[in-house]
Amino acid sequence: MKRMNDRPTVERLPADWRRQAKSLRRYGGETPATAIERCAADLDATLRERDETTLSLVEAARESGYSRDHLGRLVRDGKIPNAGRPNAPRIARRHLPRKAPAQAPLAEEPRPRERSNAQIVQSIIDCIDSFQYDPQPSSGSPVMSSNTGCYRGLR
Structure with missing residues (x-):
């Protein structure tokens, strides 16, 4: 299985194509081998011209x-x-320094749950258990109350 880094660069393609042409020729594929070699030569010429x-x-x-x-400083130095x-510097493309591409930020790893499902269920049970039933409150109607504050969310 090929990885992204295994992909041939444009500069490596002509050599890769020539190897493929050699393999084709070994198995009797003279015509496709010749076509591939011509493509490799054309790409070599284009790359030289570009550089x-x-x-x-x-x-x-x-x-x-x-x-x-x-x-400009690098040229002067x-x-x-x-x-x-001298007063109109130019740089051949092949001599250009290249900044390393900024690395894409790594995808944030999923954070482990702060609580397991069992812990969440236990919190709910504890919260329910903490409620007290007061059948005779000052208001006259029965009331459920909690002094743990769990009604605001899980502890």
């Missing part, structure tokens, strides 16, 4: 997650090669 594309500091900031000023001119 060679140069970006302004604003574009680079948008793609990398770092600020334009920070990227020589930590990233300047693919542009």
Whole structure:
């Protein structure tokens, strides 16, 4: 069973496709193997072209997650090669630093019940037991009363 992390990245696809083409060829699948190898070559060329594309500091900031000023500092300090001119720096996409994506917050684990069902039932029983029947209250009618306060909720 494949996990999410087992999915091939775009950069790994050409090599994966070439391995698949080799397997196909071994079993007589020359035509599909050739088609897959051509796709791998096309993707390799596209990835190289993408990596060679140069970006302004604003574009680079948008793609990398770092600020334009920070990227400009990295270029000035020589930590990233300047693919542009001295006062108009550009950064090749392949040299872009990438901020790690913010981790999605973990789903909150369900909290264990504070009380078991048995404890809840026992609380109800205790509450009922705490009521006192007063057949002769000052009001004249019989009344149930509790001095435990359990009528406000379970203890």
